[in-house]
Amino acid sequence: MKQYTEAEYSRQEALAKTYRRFLDAGKTERECAANIVAIAKEHGYRDLEEILQKKESLKAGDRVYAVNMHKSVILAEIGTAGFEKGMQIIGSHLDSPRLDIKQKPLYESSGMAYLDTHYYGGVKKYQWVATPMALHGTVVKANGETVKIVIGEDAEDPVIGVTDLLVHLSSAQLGKKGSVVVEGEALDVLVGLRPDKKETDEKKDAVKAYILKLLKEKYGMEEADFISAELEVVPAGKARNFGLDNSMIMAYGQDDRICAFCSLTAMLESGVSEKTKVCLFADKEEIGSVGATGMESRFFENTVAELMEAAGTYSELKLRRALKHSRMLSADVNAGYDPLYHDVFDKNNAAYLGKGAVISKYTGARGKSGSNDANAEYLGALRQAFDAKNVAYQTAELGKVDAGGGGTIAYILAAYGMEVVDLGVAILNMHAQYEVSAKADVYETVSCYRAFYEM
Numbered sequence: 001m002k003q004y005t006e007a008e009y010s011r012q013e014a015l016a017k018t019y020r021r022f023l024d025a026g027k028t029e030r031e032c033a034a035n036i037v038a039i040a041k042e043h044g045y046r047d048l049e050e051i052l053q054k055k056e057s058l059k060a061g062d063r064v065y066a067v068n069m070h071k072s073v074i075l076a077e078i079g080t081a082g083f084e085k086g087m088q089i090i091g092s093h094l095d096s097p098r099l100d101i102k103q104k105p106l107y108e109s110s111g112m113a114y115l116d117t118h119y120y121g122g123v124k125k126y127q128w129v130a131t132p133m134a135l136h137g138t139v140v141k142a143n144g145e146t147v148k149i150v151i152g153e154d155a156e157d158p159v160i161g162v163t164d165l166l167v168h169l170s171s172a173q174l175g176k177k178g179s180v181v182v183e184g185e186a187l188d189v190l191v192g193l194r195p196d197k198k199e200t201d202e203k204k205d206a207v208k209a210y211i212l213k214l215l216k217e218k219y220g221m222e223e224a225d226f227i228s229a230e231l232e233v234v235p236a237g238k239a240r241n242f243g244l245d246n247s248m249i250m251a252y253g254q255d256d257r258i259c260a261f262c263s264l265t266a267m268l269e270s271g272v273s274e275k276t277k278v279c280l281f282a283d284k285e286e287i288g289s290v291g292a293t294g295m296e297s298r299f300f301e302n303t304v305a306e307l308m309e310a311a312g313t314y315s316e317l318k319l320r321r322a323l324k325h326s327r328m329l330s331a332d333v334n335a336g337y338d339p340l341y342h343d344v345f346d347k348n349n350a351a352y353l354g355k356g357a358v359i360s361k362y363t364g365a366r367g368k369s370g371s372n373d374a375n376a377e378y379l380g381a382l383r384q385a386f387d388a389k390n391v392a393y394q395t396a397e398l399g400k401v402d403a404g405g406g407g408t409i410a411y412i413l414a415a416y417g418m419e420v421v422d423l424g425v426a427i428l429n430m431h432a433q434y435e436v437s438a439k440a441d442v443y444e445t446v447s448c449y450r451a452f453y454e455m
């Protein structure tokens with residue numbers, strides 16, 4: 001591990017504090033996207049839509065943002081060299097594993113009210129029970145009005161949660177395989193117990209009725225409005241310092257908001273460069289980068305086309321050249337080595353917390369299937385750039401060859417013929433409710449991304 005001076009430790013601490021606030025302000029992809037746009041605006045970024053409407057032209061140094069359906073964001077700073085020379089792109093994702101509320105969720109059973117859920121992303125379901133949860137999301141009412149909901153984050157707010165079976169009656173449950181100890185349909189969230197007074201006698205779902213009454217009073221929401229809602233159940237509470245030595249951070253959603261934060265910070269701190277700098281924040285990575293807001297959509301390509309049009313340099317061929325000549329870092333988390341589970345790691349090729357940004361030449365599983373395999377020449381160029389700035393980095397594979405694996409958005413951009421490599425942060429407890437990262441790694445990864453933008 002790199003030795004830091006006291007001054008460097010204080011810089012890490014200050015950065016960690018900003019990072020914790022960033023996590024607290026964005027516990028869903030929508031909240032995180034809105035927060036990124038707000039921060040970008042403070043730094044002089046302007047809405048691309050507005051620029052296009054006013055038919056303004058973009059020049060070197062201009063800072064713009066584009067938002068896709070409130071869930072994915074692109075920031076760009078126009079470089080001096082022109083788009084055809086290629087862009088420097090860092091891409092992360094804003095979505096995290098959670099429990100999504102179904103479209104017909106509210107029911108009453110045995111005098112208790114529940115919200116039915118469908119888990120989102122890869123989760124070990126047994127981790128999501130008996131722990132405080134909050135409800136975040138957006139409801140579009142019958143009249144078209146949109147209401148934002150956050151319940152369970154303020155200290156005075158109630159929390160909600162999924163119950164678990166008491167150990168005394170768990171002998172059958174504990175004999176089951178881990179993947180079915182808690183089943184998907186058992187992840188319903190307990191939300192109420194109190195019957196509605198007026199309806200206790202005549203109506204049988206009096207507890208459900210009372211919940212509906214509260215939703216009506218507080219949000220003007222009807223039961224049918226769940227149809228046009230996106231409500232997410234996420235771990236309640238704020239990001240915390242972790243470790244007796246305060247060296248780490250424990251928080252929900254660090255996959256992949258840690259890379260979103262590091263790339264955003266690097267983007268804002270680095271100066272105008274020759275190449276156009278792009279910082280992109282995708283949605284739906286955890287379920288395969290699908291849909292209009294996932295990386296597989298044309299949002300990125302279309303936005304680059306619009307940027308080139310506004311800069312007066314668009315043609316179909318020039319767009320293709322711009323993409324082909326670009327360099328990209330696929331910024332996602334990696335598995336931190338955990339000595340308690342050493343069996344699944346190759347010690348020499350694992351990522352260690354506190355040892356800096358993690359480069360994965362390739363991802364994939366079992367024979368590199370589904371992998372993006374970065375070119376040796378590209379890695380050579382990156383090493384030079386990072387070494388010149390004295391950035392701490394390490395290389396790693398996600399676990400032993402036959403243990404499993406994972407992928408990111410890297411292959412999607414690599415399809416344009418640009419250079420792409422996975423470069424992110426090692427975390428522990430990945431996809432659990434509370435993931436753990438090292439403050440030193442946040443610091444090194446910001447430096448690393450900054451060195452990339454300044455290449």
Ligand code: MN
Binds near residue numbers: 093255256285332333
């Ligand atoms: Mn991820």
Ligand code: MN
Binds near residue numbers: 255286431
């Ligand atoms: Mn993930």
